[in-house]
Amino acid sequence: MERMRDWGLGPRDSGAAVLSLYQKFLRRFFPSLSSPSLPPPPPVCIPLGMLDDFPDGQGKPVVIAGRKIVIFRLGEEVYALHNACPHNRVPLSAGITTGHTLICRAHRARFDLKTGAVLHGPARKPVRIYPVRRTGDTLEIEVGP
Numbered sequence: 047m048e049r050m051r052d053w054g055l056g057p058r059d060s061g062a063a064v065l066s067l068y069q070k071f072l073r074r075f076f077p078s079l080s081s082p083s084l085p086p087p088p089p090v091c092i093p094l095g096m097l098d099d100f101p102d103g104q105g106k107p108v109v110i111a112g113r114k115i116v117i118f119r120l121g122e123e124v125y126a127l128h129n130a131c132p133h134n135r136v137p138l139s140a141g142i143t144t145g146h147t148l149i150c151r152a153h154r155a156r157f158d159l160k161t162g163a164v165l166h167g168p169a170r171k172p173v174r175i176y177p178v179r180r181t182g183d184t185l186e187i188e189v190g191p
């Protein structure tokens with residue numbers, strides 16, 4: 047108990063506080079151990095379905111690898127974005143498309159469907175996009191780390 051007080055910990059400190067202290071110790075005395083040296087895992091391609099599974103001009107929400115994603119089909123082109131507006135987390139699946147622009151229904155922020163870039167506020171951060179591959183009418187989505 048005395049030693050815990052020496053380290054700035056009390057008897058009611060949580061495991062998270064102890065873990066944080068341990069991580070500080072590792073960073074200070076073993077910096078090579080605490081900095082990840084392994085490259086991130088490569089993206090994974092997951093079957094998405096057929097082109098006709100997605101209605102033209104509308105957003106279809108899906109959950110892939112635990113991620114909420116919205117798929118927009120514009121004719122022969124298919125785009126996948128994170129299904130939450132970066133402004134206030136409203137689902138973008140209810141958004142409206144005009145050309146390659148997606149308009150959030152909540153506060154009318156506009157995003158580029160191809161890049162996820164903000165075209166008009168109030169959103170300031172882009173929407174994450176996921177590459178979609180098409181082979182014939184079969185679609186695959188690339189989900190990274």
Ligand code: FES
Pocket residue numbers: 131132133134135136150151152153154155167168169
């Ligand atoms: S939640 Fe989308 S613009 Fe505000």
